[in-house]
Amino acid sequence: MRAKQREQTREQIVAAALTALSELGFDGASTRTIAELASVSQGLLTYHFKNKEELWRAAADHLFALHDDWMERAIISPDKADSRTRQREYIRRLVLFHAKHPEFTRFMALYGKTDDVRSRWLADTHLARTYAQVAEALEDTPAADLPHAFYTLAAAAGAMFNAGPECERITGIDPTSRASVTRHADYLARLMVPDAPAAASDT
Numbered sequence: 001m002r003a004k005q006r007e008q009t010r011e012q013i014v015a016a017a018l019t020a021l022s023e024l025g026f027d028g029a030s031t032r033t034i035a036e037l038a039s040v041s042q043g044l045l046t047y048h049f050k051n052k053e054e055l056w057r058a059a060a061d062h063l064f065a066l067h068d069d070w071m072e073r074a075i076i077s078p079d080k081a082d083s084r085t086r087q088r089e090y091i092r093r094l095v096l097f098h099a100k101h102p103e104f105t106r107f108m109a110l111y112g113k114t115d116d117v118r119s120r121w122l123a124d125t126h127l128a129r130t131y132a133q134v135a136e137a138l139e140d141t142p143a144a145d146l147p148h149a150f151y152t153l154a155a156a157a158g159a160m161f162n163a164g165p166e167c168e169r170i171t172g173i174d175p176t177s178r179a180s181v182t183r184h185a186d187y188l189a190r191l192m193v194p195d196a197p198a199a200a201s202d203t
Helices: 002-028 031-038 042-048 052-072 083-100 103-111 117-137 143-156 164-171 178-192
Strands: none
Touching: 002 031, 002 042, 002 052, 002 103, 031 042, 031 052, 052 083, 052 103, 052 117, 083 103, 083 117, 083 178, 103 117, 117 143, 143 178
């Protein structure tokens, strides 16, 4: 029972850390703020995590575990669909993940833009593997285009959801509605994986 309670407390702290670190940045999110968000004492937080760096890594690990678990469900066996269908389903699934977890985009925007210890750890531990997954999923994309496809997806999949109030004000749509999320997913899938060219007529 105590082990389960300790695990629940740890998960509670990591979830609070993810919120604070993705909104306030590493320097702006104090362990005291994270403890308050998690509704635990400062002492209990430091019992589970010796410092903020360790907590940041735990938050990143948690975020990518959510991503990997979600995206695994987008993988379609080659014998069940054509390549275009498989690629589009992967992209749709990615958009749905970003709509469900807008903190992913915020986190990456904060910690992927500088060349420091945290960004290098993030790239080596998680992003290199994610890049390989995207390369495998977008099977018809030429190798030279993969970096562009990867960063196009990284930006386009979640930008609308992170700019929710702005989007609603200038477009009149609620980007978080099911209809908007579905339309955005379908739009990006068709944009990244267009229809095959129509066969030329013999006449």
